[in-house]
Amino acid sequence: MTGNKALVLLSGGIDSATTLAIAKSGGYEIHALSFDYSQRHARELESAQMVASAFGVEQHLVIQFDLREIGGSALTSDMAVPKRRLKDQLSGAGTSSFIPVTYVPARNTIFLSFALAWAEVLLAEHIFIGANAVDYSGYPDCRPEYLQAYEAMANLATKASVEKKIQFHIHAPLLRMKKSEIIKKGVELGLDYALTWSCYDPQPLPAKSVKRKNLSSLKALRSSLVPCGRCDSCVFRAKGFQEAGMQDPLTG
């Protein structure tokens, strides 16, 4: 039976972790796929591992390559991660271009392509991605029309689709959900968001200024890094928890 295998792209952030929880609740056998692409915030990979482990996935594969060679993003080059951009934008105080410099060229296309390769080997027809077109940074490869075009291409790309009539489905269950709705859904499914990581620009743990209650949740982590609190991803996370009426267990 091939119908119950799902491949989940897992960065370790709120969206991908919630997507994994949703796939798991759908009864799928989960194969999680993460990428070590020399991202500035490689700390997220520890979170990916913890989330995969918490949900008892069948397999968790981490593929390694270096997107710094291609560059073109603040997450894979020396470009500075913008701070307060979104905060200003959300409060109406600033202007900013539509797609920020944290956009990584063709990242979801690369990620989905490795997912497609592994899905073909596993004969897994279901590929889950935490793409979101509401509370997000305007990335073009999170739009529904992009995901539809990817699925159409994927179904022409493989030996499995030609010889075994495998039909790949790209699932993006968060596509039209607000961040606060995503968080509520995850909590409902038993996801502990202390395991996740969002910050694009992790900072060293300041020795004195950390409250004791934070230390207990941070203890499980191998690295001593804290979120910057000011990048787009931190701002979206904070806004999501605020709107959900919850405290972020990672920073709260």
Place this chain on the structure above:
Amino acid sequence: MTGNKALVLLSGGIDSATTLAIAKSGGYEIHALSFDYSQRHARELESAQMVASAFGVEQHLVIQFDLREIGGSALTSDMAVPKRRLKDQLSGAGTSSFIPVTYVPARNTIFLSFALAWAEVLLAEHIFIGANAVDYSGYPDCRPEYLQAYEAMANLATKASVEKKIQFHIHAPLLRMKKSEIIKKGVELGLDYALTWSCYDPQPLPAKSVKRKNLSSLKALRSSLVPCGRCDSCVFRAKGFQEAGMQDPLTG
């Protein structure tokens, strides 16, 4: 000006080398992209480098990742590379499945996705791939309908297409050419096929059995490997040179 930059996928084989020669003859500034994916025939990367150098490309980037982690192919696992399969098939002596085990799951999709990422950074609208739908091994990701679907997806995938209205074009100039026609075209464009490599299953150079005349062309190579002469790729190469009425400078 962005119109004259081309990104060429360069494996180091006959098809990709000829594709590069064609792109170069079209007046494009060439950026060549190769992949070290732990392929059994990594020898082809030496050829890629030699071809890139012979044609004076602007840049040659080699991206590294390990497709053995995903497996599913004789080129990236311990599976044996089939021998005489095509030879028997071409002579009507044998039967074989449509797509051979040398197919690598979603390989062109992965390659094109890195190409798209780099093309976006370079603002290069033209991506060249040596896909061929005539004298090939029946790979699904070499078919025209696949390439069209990829192009449609690519034009929805990037910040460059949203913000700068960049239109990516996937060029596959060899798509409907026979191997012999490809070889004639390359020779006409000054491509020395001694620089290229096709064999899927390179063998150590037998100390005594090599003719002196071969040694001179092999001298330039860093590794001492010779083609097996029996895998699909060797058989297509030999048939191509035979039908073109030429001697293969690599083995002749």
